[in-house]
Amino acid sequence: MAGVTIRDVAKAAGVSTATVSYVLNNSRQVSEETRRRVLEAAQRLGYRANITARNLQASETRLLGYTWRPTPPDQFNPILDQFLNAIAQAAARHAYHILTFPTTSIAEEIAIYREMVLTGQVDGFVLSNTNLDDPRVQTLLELDFPFVAFGRSNPEWYFPWVDVDGTHGVFVATQHLVQQGHRRIACLAWPHASLTGQHRLEGYRRAMADAGLPIDPDWIIRTENTHEDAYQATQTLLDLPAWRRPSAVVALSDLMAIGVMNAAADRGIAVGSELAVVGFDDAPVARFLRPPLSSLRQPIAEVGERLATMLIDLVNGRRPGQSQVLLQPSLIVRGSSAFPYHD
Amino acid sequence: MAGVTIRDVAKAAGVSTATVSYVLNNSRQVSEETRRRVLEAAQRLGYRANITARNLQASETRLLGYTWRPTPPDQFNPILDQFLNAIAQAAARHAYHILTFPTTSIAEEIAIYREMVLTGQVDGFVLSNTNLDDPRVQTLLELDFPFVAFGRSNPEWYFPWVDVDGTHGVFVATQHLVQQGHRRIACLAWPHASLTGQHRLEGYRRAMADAGLPIDPDWIIRTENTHEDAYQATQTLLDLPAWRRPSAVVALSDLMAIGVMNAAADRGIAVGSELAVVGFDDAPVARFLRPPLSSLRQPIAEVGERLATMLIDLVNGRRPGQSQVLLQPSLIVRGSSAFPYHD
């Protein structure tokens, strides 16, 4: 298609291909006169070095692999757009690009990692949604192949990651509810197996302890991350006798927070004044809900940016400056938790 | 990293590299004995052909480029996740992958297309959100480089596309509202410049004509695709005198439909019974709104799948079977438009 090669330029400028390469990459001293001729010829022919050939010779691909599980229809992925954009943008600044590929299970994902490493299809991987004992992390560590992760895993495994401090985020959110006058605060959490869930729940526990408030065991309900489960859990919470019934709920995701809001609304309970709710993620829709949903916003762009630059450092054999980074989410207070509360 | 080349396998099997290649690609007759030896050696050494080398020799990349504009914080992109997954999955079936790259303006996008074509970084492009006189389409047609588009453009330009039939979709949605008993139906539309907006609006017009219902010019309000604009427009609609005030609104996107719902709710107007609303996109959040939002669901997975296979056909010099495909959206009726209406 493009067709014009370095040989064409060399011929046109009356020099060898080596000289053309030296001029174009500025990698050796070349006389002014020759440089001029080469540049002129390259310009005139519209020459651009073929990337595949260059990659072969450098034995690299300048491609970073990223995959994610397609979001089930009853959930949403509020960060994919931003995240992909952030890593792609940071990568592009170093002439790297993102290769996306679909996977439907962890097992398949691992098989594809192996294959891609062997066939030299990418120079490194970006993982997201890591968990304890994550087999992907384990595999890539074994293969000794460059990768970075959005999320942590086993503390004894050394690998570069960036994560958002869910503990501190939920701590701040809970503290905020306490300041509004709430005393009975519930937490809709995730199954034990989720490391992210553990972190976030811990923030709730600490804030309650910090405020000297007791936690009724019934206030912590663990479910999958769905609207439906959160809706049900909220019913259970609202069925508690008045003196044990929570006046505020911290949900570990916006999706669940919406479940809380709907369950309350369907019972005629005014969200915001009678029941405060805080979510996590600050999904784009949060601000448009009625009342608008308070939520913890993750610095997704920074996460992506840091991950990409860390990975590129790694690929090029440089130790990344900081290789395990915890970023702080920020609490966005909106109507769902904006009212002072009195018993 | 991987390190084991075809030469290693050849040496181990005691044959030439050509023979190894023939065996592994099944591209020539080879004796059973040799085939066995080669396969055994390849297996034992864990050999996988290097993709960059293969690509160079075939002068292809097996990469398809896709870019999209990052969604502004006050909007959402309900289809990116699904769309990317669908094209990546279809591409993977033919051993192609998706290369994503970020762009912030159309001008930049075009510059990058040019560069990528010249450097041979991808074999083709997927465009989305095309419009009339779209300069990207024009550029790629000029370059005579393979591409396909999610969306149409000028009818006199020939290129392969897949689009969702907005006209028919909105026609069906409007018809549905008529069947519920609505007579005064408004439409929140987009600026004239939007081709997709034109198509969808046309569906509204046709359905009204079809039902013999007059359209009050004040019922069509054109704004940008934002919650805020839709909110304002709805105020205007609801300020109309009772005999001209619409009892139903068709919004060209879910984002705008949410604006409608909120404006109504803030005035104490019951969405669903007093004011029916239908959106477009069936964003994941639609089902969780109160009331749940009726919407037109686009067959995104099929769009992506068709685009990818069409593009791969094109790249390989095959004429795609059908190269201009219009798919039908399906109306998902929920609470926001489920009630029969009487004046």
Added chain:
DNA sequence: ATAGTTCGTTTAAACGTTTAAGTTCTCTTC
């Protein structure tokens, strides 16, 4: 005058495949 340096350039190998063309051997066929 000679050896050593520096500068500017070319030659040729290398990256790891695929594949057209060539070689060798065996088997037919007349």
Added chain:
DNA sequence: GAAGAGAACTTAAACGTTTAAACGAACTAT
């Protein structure tokens, strides 16, 4: 018994770069 065909394999070129090594010329230092 020679010519031809076919099978099984090898040789070597090609894809388009980069870059180490070689080379020659012009200078510098002894």
